[in-house]
Amino acid sequence: MTSDPVRLGIAGLGRAFMLTVPAFQADSRIRIVAAAAPRADSRAAFEAQFGGRSYASVDELAADVNLDVIYVATPHQMHADHVIAGLRGGKHVIVDKPLSVSMEDADRMVAAAAETGCHLIVGPSHSFDAPVALARSMIDSGEYGRLRMVQAFNYTDFLYRPRRPEELRTEEGGGVLFSQGIHQIDMVRLLCGGRADRVVAMTGNWDPHRPTEGAYSALLSFIGGAFATITYSGYAHFDSDIWMDGIGELGAPKKATDYGKARSALQGLDAHSEAKLKTTRTFGQGALPTAATQHEHFGPVIALCDRADLRLTPSGVEVFGDQERKFFAAPAERGPRREVIDAVYDAVRHGNVPTQTGAWGRASLEVCHAILKSAESGNPVALSRQCGLYGEETKHE
Numbered sequence: 001m002t003s004d005p006v007r008l009g010i011a012g013l014g015r016a017f018m019l020t021v022p023a024f025q026a027d028s029r030i031r032i033v034a035a036a037a038p039r040a041d042s043r044a045a046f047e048a049q050f051g052g053r054s055y056a057s058v059d060e061l062a063a064d065v066n067l068d069v070i071y072v073a074t075p076h077q078m079h080a081d082h083v084i085a086g087l088r089g090g091k092h093v094i095v096d097k098p099l100s101v102s103m104e105d106a107d108r109m110v111a112a113a114a115e116t117g118c119h120l121i122v123g124p125s126h127s128f129d130a131p132v133a134l135a136r137s138m139i140d141s142g143e144y145g146r147l148r149m150v151q152a153f154n155y156t157d158f159l160y161r162p163r164r165p166e167e168l169r170t171e172e173g174g175g176v177l178f179s180q181g182i183h184q185i186d187m188v189r190l191l192c193g194g195r196a197d198r199v200v201a202m203t204g205n206w207d208p209h210r211p212t213e214g215a216y217s218a219l220l221s222f223i224g225g226a227f228a229t230i231t232y233s234g235y236a237h238f239d240s241d242i243w244m245d246g247i248g249e250l251g252a253p254k255k256a257t258d259y260g261k262a263r264s265a266l267q268g269l270d271a272h273s274e275a276k277l278k279t280t281r282t283f284g285q286g287a288l289p290t291a292a293t294q295h296e297h298f299g300p301v302i303a304l305c306d307r308a309d310l311r312l313t314p315s316g317v318e319v320f321g322d323q324e325r326k327f328f329a330a331p332a333e334r335g336p337r338r339e340v341i342d343a344v345y346d347a348v349r350h351g352n353v354p355t356q357t358g359a360w361g362r363a364s365l366e367v368c369h370a371i372l373k374s375a376e377s378g379n380p381v382a383l384s385r386q387c388g389l390y391g392e393e394t395k396h397e
């Protein structure tokens with residue numbers, strides 16, 4: 001088995017690529033060799049920076065024989081077509097979260113991965129973060145007794161960052177659930193063993209100018225007995241990163257002078273100008289994110305076990321035991337999103353299946369839909385498409 005770098009093609013040179021490109025560039029296991037983007041200026045910027053091949057369509061990218069993996073970072077509603085094109089072109093695929101908007105699209109992607117024998121990995125997602133993995137291994141060790149309850153919450157200005165119009169329409173995957181809730185769902189599923197069985201939830205849709213879900217609280221029960229609460233506000237004025245040692249989602253210290261900037265930047269913009277503003281944060285136009293000093297995170301997470309409570313921080317896990325309080329550092333930050341690249345490389349070069357497969361992404365997506373359904377009906381919603389960790393597929397198929 002070769003240890004050559006994985007040859008990577010990028011589908012979509014937008015914001016997600018901007019956030020992930022430092023990870024690819026910092027890692028000698030990855031070589032960026034091609035891209036697909038509809039805008040000629042993005043393709044030109046890509047060729048200038050990477051010297052690779054660029055295509056106007058994902059179908060052409062998928063047909064490139066000199067590629068091992070495609071990273072799909074196009075808008076949610078396009079994921080299914082782009083993922084399936086990549087898989088059918090014989091490429092392994094990493095698709096940014098969420099896997100898709102509809103469960104039907106998720107089924108099509110999972111089926112295409114099975115048919116082609118190519119890997120389908122959903123990421124980057126915060127379930128890959130090293131402190132989350134450390135907490136999972138501490139729970140696995142049994143040292144702290146049974147996991148009983150997890151609480152995850154996050155207060156951000158998500159809804160007031162510049163958006164494409166469809167990002168504010170729930171039926172097209174807009175709102176906080178598909179883009180942000182999916183991270184919390186992934187994290188709590190990872191900590192609680194993956195198989196949720198019931199959800200009860202409420203959502204908030206409170207800004208008539210941005211008419212989609214901007215907040216939710218949900219209670220999930222898991223097979224095995226643990227339960228989790230997840231709460232998110234994308235309308236927030238309070239910033240819960242102050243409870244994460246002042247470190248932002250991408251692992252860099254937050255600047256106090258950035259307070260309120262998201263809402264200010266939207267003042268007076270119509271939908272068209274707002275979408276245009278979003279493109280100024282994409283490849284070839286925007287600045288790369290500030291370098292991380294600690295691990296990425298997705299807000300405060302506390303896992304309560306019989307003999308200790310585990311608090312996840314941007315650098316590790318703080319354990320509050322019966323008699324003592326102790327901090328366990330996660331492996332030092334090796335570069336942004338390195339754990340995602342570990343998973344891709346390990347799958348492509350060694351055939352190892354990570355937890356965050358297509359079936360895993362579909363199970364998390366099922367929870368998003370269940371939250372919306374429970375909030376609408378006022379009733380608990382049963383889940384049937386769940387799967388466990390480490391590539392264990394659903395038992396319900």
Ligand SMILES: NC(=O)c1ccc[n+]([C@@H]2O[C@H](COP(=O)([O-])OP(=O)(O)OC[C@H]3O[C@@H](n4cnc5c(N)ncnc54)[C@H](O)[C@@H]3O)[C@@H](O)[C@H]2O)c1
Nearest residue numbers: 012013014015016036037038073074075076096097098124
């Ligand atoms: N993991 C993360 O940190 C993270 C952050 C932001 C977004 N995302 C995810 O990435 C995806 C894209 O979101 P975004 O915020 O980057 O949006 P974006 O609008 O900034 O980027 C999407 C890009 O896709 C391109 N595109 C559109 N149609 C295309 C096509 N047919 N072929 C090739 N490229 C095409 C657009 O030109 C644009 O550059 C979403 O699914 C989102 O959830 C992930």
